[in-house]
Amino acid sequence: MAANATAFNLGTYQRAERKLLLTVVEWKVGTNVKREILGRRTEDSSIEYNADIAQTTDIRGINYADINKTQPQQSFDPYTILGGSELGVLLNKLRRENALTEFNQFSVYIITAYLGTSGAYEAERHDGCTIAINSLGGDAFVNMPIDVYLSNDSFDQNGKSTGKPAIGTVDKLTDDFAFSADTVG
Amino acid sequence: MSTIDKNKAIIEYLLTCNNIKNSALYFNLIDAKDGNIQIITTSTDTTYDKSFIDGSKPKKYTCNIVTFKSINDLALVVGTSYANENVDDVADVQTLIDWIDEQNEARNFPDFGTNCIINSIKTTTDEPRFDGINTSLQPALAMYSIGIMVDYIDTSKVIWKDE
Numbered sequence: 001m002a003a004n005a006t007a008f009n010l011g012t013y014q015r016a017e018r019k020l021l022l023t024v025v026e027w028k029v030g031t032n033v034k035r036e037i038l039g040r041r042t043e044d045s046s047i048e049y050n051a052d053i054a055q056t057t058d059i060r061g062i063n064y065a066d067i068n069k070t071q072p073q074q075s076f077d078p079y080t081i082l083g084g085s086e087l088g089v090l091l092n093k094l095r096r097e098n099a100l101t102e103f104n105q106f107s108v109y110i111i112t113a114y115l116g117t118s119g120a121y122e123a124e125r126h127d128g129c130t131i132a133i134n135s136l137g138g139d140a141f142v143n144m145p146i147d148v149y150l151s152n153d154s155f156d157q158n159g160k161s162t163g164k165p166a167i168g169t170v171d172k173l174t175d176d177f178a179f180s181a182d183t184v185g
Numbered sequence: 186m187s188t189i190d191k192n193k194a195i196i197e198y199l200l201t202c203n204n205i206k207n208s209a210l211y212f213n214l215i216d217a218k219d220g221n222i223q224i225i226t227t228s229t230d231t232t233y234d235k236s237f238i239d240g241s242k243p244k245k246y247t248c249n250i251v252t253f254k255s256i257n258d259l260a261l262v263v264g265t266s267y268a269n270e271n272v273d274d275v276a277d278v279q280t281l282i283d284w285i286d287e288q289n290e291a292r293n294f295p296d297f298g299t300n301c302i303i304n305s306i307k308t309t310t311d312e313p314r315f316d317g318i319n320t321s322l323q324p325a326l327a328m329y330s331i332g333i334m335v336d337y338i339d340t341s342k343v344i345w346k347d348e
Contacts, residue, residue: 017240018236019236019238019239019240019343019345020344021238022239037345039237039239040237040241041237042238043235043236043237044238045238113344173344173345173346174345174346175347
């Protein structure tokens with residue numbers, strides 16, 4: 001069993017407000033790192049883990065379920081075209097250019113602000129994530145719903161795959177947060 | 186300023202409209218006379234309001250604008266001429282609706298403070314609503330009303346702060 005589980009920073013029976021679960025996209029423009037939170041004007045969005053489960057039942061009738069893999073993804077519908085959104089501009093550029101290979105170069109932070117303390121909210125970082133545009137249009141305002149596919153992977157300082165997300169904390173809830181990876185051991 | 190009294194903001198905003206500026210403007214209470222205008226506060230049901238996942242919340246501010254106008258009891262056509270004060274009065278009230286529409290197109294909105302992102306300001310009808318003639322007044326006055334709705338996003342509960 002995984003150790004070091006942290007208690008929720010909530011009062012007894014207090015429910016965690018949805019805004020405490022944040023999805024933040026990071027990408028590079030030259031040497032500059034850009035970040036943007038997802039979910040503005042989105043009423044409902046969940047991370048779907050899409051677990052691949054193999055179930056067996058032994059001769060006593062006992063069930064066993066093995067999780068072979070998860071393929072987490074999160075949909076944002078609507079993803080409204082909003083003035084001031086740099087990510088929206090980038091995605092629209094990639095869409096126009098049909099730059100398929102550039103849709104998978106995002107890092108995504110999942111910040112669980114109901115865990116940890118102010119100045120050290122628990123978070124995970126997935127590198128090499130993909131954002132797919134599903135459609136473009138809508139009724140009164142232009143909507144470009146997207147799916148975010150989390151990689152379950154992160155890159156070390158040398159850019160090598162670690163085979164798992166980076167687990168750590170963020171120091172604040174703004175674009176310029178610092179992510180501190182947990183030390184192993 | 187992060188929090189602003191929305192009634193004060195809408196009054197300041199409406200006073201930039203010549204139609205309102207040149208009239209005696211009252212808030213809730215009124216001295217009912219020809220040409221006087223009354224802002225009446227209304228409330229919006231929030232029972233089924235839903236927040237966005239970032240903690241922001243779509244909201245609506247609403248109020249009614251009532252204009253009092255003297256009435257003319259003459260027929261529309263007298264002899265060969267056509268003229269009627271009542272018709273002109275409706276057209277006069279209509280100018281406020283047109284002004285609101287122009288401001289909305291130009292995205293010129295009232296200042297609700299930095300915690301509010303205003304999406305639109307609209308009137309709830311395309312023409313003034315005739316609310317009848319108040320015969321208890323001396324002289325009797327016609328009342329025309331316009332509903333105003335400001336559609337905005339309240340970001341005061343958002344925990345993610347943009348730089």
